[in-house]
Amino acid sequence: MQIASGPADGQWRAREADRLPCSSWLAQFYGRRHGALLGSGTAALELALRQLGVTATWRVAVPAATCHQVVAAVLNAGAVPVIIEHAAELLLSSESLAPHVNGLDAVIAVHQYGLPCDIPALRRLLGERLPIIEDSAGAWDLCSPGASRVVTSLGHGKALDIGGGGALFGDTPVDGDIDVWSPGQRCRSSPASSSALSIHALPALMPAVAMAQARSQRLRQQMSGLLARLRDYGLEPWTGEGSAAPNWQFIPIRTRELQLFERLRYSPHAEALGVCAPAPGALRELPMLRGRGEVAQGPEASLELRRNWILLDPLAALDHPRRLAAWAGGYR
Structure with missing residues (x-):
C-alpha cells in the first residue's frame, strides 16, 4: 500500500x-x-x-x-x-x-x-x-x-x-x-x-506510518510461509473466520495441554522470540473495578483452556529461523 x-x-x-x-x-x-x-x-x-x-x-x-x-x-x-x-x-x-x-x-x-x-x-x-x-x-x-x-x-x-x-x-x-x-x-x-x-x-507520525506500512507489507509477503512452518512443527497457530486478514502484532498459538504451554513459555529461546502469554482473568481482578464494574460470566473454562495461548513475535520468528526451530521443533 x-x-x-x-x-x-x-x-x-x-x-x-x-x-x-x-x-x-x-x-x-x-x-x-x-x-x-x-x-x-x-x-x-x-x-x-x-x-x-x-x-x-x-x-x-x-x-x-x-x-x-x-x-x-x-x-x-x-x-x-x-x-x-x-x-x-x-x-x-x-x-x-x-x-x-x-x-x-x-x-x-x-x-x-x-x-x-x-x-x-x-x-x-x-x-x-x-x-x-x-x-x-x-x-x-x-x-x-x-x-x-x-x-x-x-x-x-x-x-x-x-x-x-x-x-x-x-x-x-x-x-x-x-x-x-x-x-x-x-x-x-x-x-x-x-x-x-x-x-x-x-x-x-510520517516515519511511524512508513514503518507500520513496511512491517505490514513484509508480513503479508512472508506470513503464509511462517504459519506453514509452525504447523509443520506440530503447533496450532490462530486461524480466524471472515475475510479480514490479521495484522499479526503477535501470532497466538493454541496449546491444548498445560505441559506444552509450559515448555514453550519457559523455553530458553522464548525471550529472543518475544514469547509471552495472556494473563487469564487479569481484568476481573483490577482493584479499580471493585464496586464500580461488572463481570458478565461466560462459558466455564478449565485452567488449561484459559491458559492455552502462547504469543509469538512474528518478526523475531522470521529473523531467527534456527531459534524458532529449536523452540518449536522438539514439541511435535
Missing part, C-alpha cells in the same frame, strides 16, 4: 495549525475522514465515549482480553465497565456478547494482538442503535465497517508507535472538544475534556 501524500516538504511542521491536517491525513489509514490527535490512547477512548453521549448510567461492554487502560477510560468517563468473558477465545464475538446485550449502552471492540475482531457481526447483533467503538491500538491496516468511532494508541509497542499519544477517528469532525489553548476557551459552554497531542510529536 502506498503512503498517501503529505506536506510538500515531506514533514509536518510543529505548529498548532498543523495538528488538524495531520490528523485528517492519518484518519484515512483507519478508513475515516476526520481525526483528532490526543495525549494518550486512554484520552482518545474517553473522548469517543463523551462524544457518543456517555452518562453515569451507561454500561459499556469491554472484552476480557484487552488492556486495563480500556477499563480505566470507561471509568474516567463515568460509566460502568461490563467485562465480557469469552472463555478460551482471544476476541469478542457475537456469540459471547449475545447473552449480555440487554442493558448495554455501548461496546468496545478490540483488535487484540492485531487480530481482526468481527465488527460487522457485532453490528448485526446489536442493530443500529448501540454504538461500537473500534479499538485499533494493536492493529494496523484493519478497517472494519460498522463502528461508530475508531480509537488508537500511539505509545511504545503499539502498531503505530511514536512513543506516546493517541488518536480518535470518525466520519464527522471529532476534534471540537480537545483542549488546545486559544482565547475562545473562555467562551465554551462546557469545559474542554481532553488534551491534544504535543505539536512537537507531529513530525514523528
